Amino acid sequence: MDELGKARRIIDEIDGQLVPLFEKRMRAGEQVARAKQKSGDTSVFRPEREKQVLERAEAVLEDKRFSAEVRQFMGAVMDINKDFQKRVLFSSEAVYPRGKMDGNAVVGFFGDNGSHSDLACEKFFPDAGKRVSCPTFRDVFEKLKAGEISFGVVPIENSSTGSISDVYDLLGEYDFFIAAERWERIRQHLAGVRGAKESDIREVYSHPQGISQCTEYFSDRPDVTAIPFGNTAKAAAYVAGCGDKTKAAICSESAAKLYGLDIIARDINSQNDNYTRFIVISKFMNDCGGDKISVMFTLGNTPGALYGVLRHFAFNNINLTKMESRPQKNKPGEYIFYVDISGNPEEAEKALALVRLDCGYYKMLGEYVPDDNPGRTL
DSSP states (O other), X not given: OOHHHHHHHHHHHHHHHHHHHHHHHHHHHHHHHHHHHHXXXXXXXXXXXXXXXXXXXXXXXXXXGGHHHHHHHHHHHHHHHHHHHHHHHTOOOOOOOEEOOOTTSEEEEEBSXXXXXXXXXXXXXXXXXXXXXXXXXXXXXXXXXXXXXXXXXXXXXXXXXXXXXXXXXXXXXXXXXXXXXXXXXXXXXXXXXXXXXXXXXXXXXXXXXXXHTTHHHHHTOTTOEEEEOSOHHHHHHHHHHHTOTTEEEEEOHHHHHHTTOEEEESOOSSOSSOEEEEEEEEXXXXXXOOSEEEEEEEXXXXXXXXXXXXXXXXXXXXXXXXXXXXXXXTOTTOEEEEEEEEXXXXXXXXXXXXXXXHOSEEEEEEEEOOOOOOXXXX
């Protein structure tokens, strides 16, 4: 047997001894957790105890070259044992209200008739009993809270301009869930009154997101001023009402037709693959379930706090598909984390049960079917 083969055989023999010892240690940890349950002690982190364990391991180490490694090894063993103790101490799963999406419900959407959110709302709820336009994102949430609508449709991120921070903040503020999502390709057009030419335009109105998605168009036209407006459809209605050939709107083709505008320039968005993710918000979790889960949480400002949470996803084979951080209001230097994950629901619940215990604040945002085919066009 060559030198490499001999070394590997020694490692295999040592591993054969380590596993039974690891099992004994885990069972001892379980006994500790059961004893804590009886006494009412739910703490799993004792810094003075962990310090003693690390110091003792380093003291018995013969080859001091491995001092840092043995501390890392024993630290990982203790982390695994603590996670297991948490599962023993807090074995109950969180319970959330659940229900089904009613296709005939009254649904609110951000913007006016003809806006991109209106078109997405029609895709989500083609047989809706009524679609209600809402001038702001907050209005959608407020109408849902008041019971004026059963569901709300809002955009949450765009492939060109990133996340829509106002919507993320509202998800944290209101006690609602994400019930569904859709990715839609967004085509932004320049629309003006009948007879207007591109060379006539001096002012362009649209929602800030619409303007941001067309930055290259404006960079090539320094004589054109972009003016933020409530939403793309409202901008189209305003331009139509002005009857001024120097004014135009960035909007969808549907909005241009609805308000009697001509398309002066098509597809002026900076990226051809311009997609927006729309979500349905609800007072309950979608009963259909799904393997995409969104959560939000806060962490203490301590070294390794974020790693301590993220490792739960890795150890349970859960894919972290998105992570977003937002400043906490009235708490400078502290942040809220928004996370999307995908994977086996049972394994995800194991990971999230541990995440809940490691966070200062935790909120489930939704469990739903992911949209893995963003090829549609609004």
